[in-house]
Amino acid sequence: MNLPLLRALALPFSTPISIFEEDEGASPDDPQLWLYLGIALILVLLGGVFAGLTIALMGQDEVYLEVIHDSGEEKEKKHAGSVLRLLKRGKHWVLVTLLLSNVITNETLPIILDRSLGGGWPAVVGSTALIVIFGEVIPQSICVRYGLQIGSYLSPVVLGLMYIMSPLAWPTAKLLDYLLGEDHGTIYKKAGLKTLVSLHMSLGKSPGERLNEDEVTIITAVLDLKAKSVRSIMTPIEDVFIMSSDTVLDEKMVDKILQAGYSRIPIHAPDNPRNFIGMLLVRMLITYDPEDAQRVCDLALATLPETAPETSCLDIINFFQEGKSHMVVVSDSPGDQAGALGVVTLEDVIEELIGEEIVDESDVYVDNQRSVRRTLNAPVIIEAPEIAAIQAGSESKPTPVIAGSEVETSNQIFAKPRRTSTGFSQRAAQGIKHLGPSNPANKPSTTKYTNIKIKPGREHHHEGENGGQHANGGEAGEDTPLLGRANES
Known part of the structure; x- marks a missing residue:
């Protein structure tokens, strides 16, 4: 009477034991045996392909593929392009498709082996060994090394499976995109x-x-250029060769400028050494005669912009590319008449750009931060032995020679007539009173960089010989900002 109930209670305990009971499989003469074994072999290979493709495709970084596609060899470009086009459709869609295909294959294999080898432990052990060795270990090991090539060749197959399994794979992939976000590759800081x-x-x-x-x-x-401020690379104002605007450019001062070896000299107001009004370009002294004894303000001064100490070196080098100036004053209050802390030149920024110190033949300091002086100063002009005068009855001034240089000075460089100390010469050459129209400093406009300030020019009204007229016949007017006074007649 209670036998059916006892049999029902014993049924769950008899099921696990039946796994290890070996059933009679198909006879070797049965054609279905070889059919099932062939299907099992195909399933093992497909499982290995899906497992390997999961590693091959999911292990590819999209940024790395972009790099290979743009700069790799021809074969690498082709493989990277195929994989990129596949992953652009959705990395999670590819992942879900491969996982579903692998699961279907691995779950079908034991059923086929059960039909061919019979039930029990032979089917379990056989399917496990085939899946682990030939379906996981070997394919994944191969695809780790040759993943890009294999993924490229089999990308059409994967694309077809994506559309076949899209009713289930596509919604699952979109859910993963919503929960985890889309993967766009590794972006390095x-x-x-x-x-x-x-x-x-x-x-x-x-x-x-x-x-x-x-x-x-x-x-x-x-x-590091953007994160580095100009304060860290500037030359302190105490170490900068500066001049007052009322400095007289006599022979002694010109020699001092040449010995300093600088190409640009900041010019400050006479009453305030921290208020810079412009910059003297030393190359403008080529045609200047020191015996004219003119003041610095009588020459044309280029603009000298100012910026805050927190300005990045990247912004400064972008400003230098505009061509308005290759020197900037670092100031606590840019644009005001005080607060100068130091100067930054194009050479300073380039030194930070290449990470090494640039030492030219006229540098006074090797390192602006540590102020290490050079053992040799800038080239010094010395007097060469006197040469017999070419013109009869005249005396010529000794030819200047640069100490330590073998370059001979050409007479064609100083073609304009110059006045000598003996008074024998034609009219002396005058210093340049204006900047050329091609020089961006001739018309300094407001720069697009808001952290760079250009001081407004000062008004200098003067009268010429013809009742308030310039020498060229024009009316006297306001000077170009920071370019110095106009040529007085």
């Missing part, structure tokens, strides 16, 4: 990029692929 560049110095396959120390230094310096 600057610190990671510097580490990556440093690793390429030692991990390259060949010397041609490895970066040398100078390349690593320059790349890392460029990455």
Whole structure:
């Protein structure tokens, strides 16, 4: 009477035991045996392909593929393009499709083996061994090394499976995109990029692929350029060669300027050494005669912009590219008449750009930060032995020679007549009173960089010989900002 109930209670305990009971499989003479074994072999191969493609495609970084597609070899470009087009359709869609295909294959294999080998432990052990060895380990090991090539060749197959399984795979992929977000590849921060560049110095396959120390230094310096302020690279104002606008440019002062070796000299107001009104370009003194003894303000002065100490070096180098000035004053209050802390030149920014100090033949300081003086100063003009006068009855001034230089001075450079100390010469050459129209400093306009300030020009009204007229016949008017006084008649 209670036998059916007892049999029902014993049924769950008899099921696990039946797994290890070996049933009689198909006879070797049965054609279905070989059919089932062939299907099992195909399922093992398909499972291996799906498992390998999961590693091959999901292990690819889209940023890395973009790099290969743009700068790799022809075959690499082709493979990267195929994989990129597939992943652009949705990385989660590809992942769900491959996982579903792999699960279907692996779950079908034990059923086929049960039909061919019979039930029990032979089917369980056989399917497990085939799946682990030939469906997981070997395919994934191969695809880890040749994932890009295999993924490229089989991308049409994967695309077809994506559309076949789209009723289930596409909604699941969209749900993953919503929950986890779309993957757009690995984007490195600057610190990671510097580490990556440093690793390429030692991990390259060949010397041609490895970066040398100078390349690593320059790349890392460029990455730090935006975060570095001009305060950290400026030359303190105490170490800057500056001049007052009322300084008389006599022979002694011109020699001092030449010995200093600078190409640009900041000019400040006579009553305030922290209020800079312009910049003297030393090359303008080529045609200047020191015996004229003119003041600095009588010459044309280029603009000298000002900026705050927090301005980045990247903004400064972008400003220098505008061509308005290659020197900037660092000031606590840019645009005001005080607060100058130091100066920054194009050379200073380039030194930070390449990460190394640039030392030319006229540098007074090797390092602006540590103020290490050079053992040799700038070239000094010395007097060469007197040469017999070419013109009869005249005396010529000794030819200037640059100490330590073998370059001979050409007489054609100073073609304009000059006045000598003996008074024998034609009219002396005058200093340049204006900047050329091609010079951006001739018409300094407001720069597009808001952290760079250009002081407004001062008004200098004067009268010429013809009742308030300039020498060229025009009316006297306001000077160009920071270009100095106009040529007085």
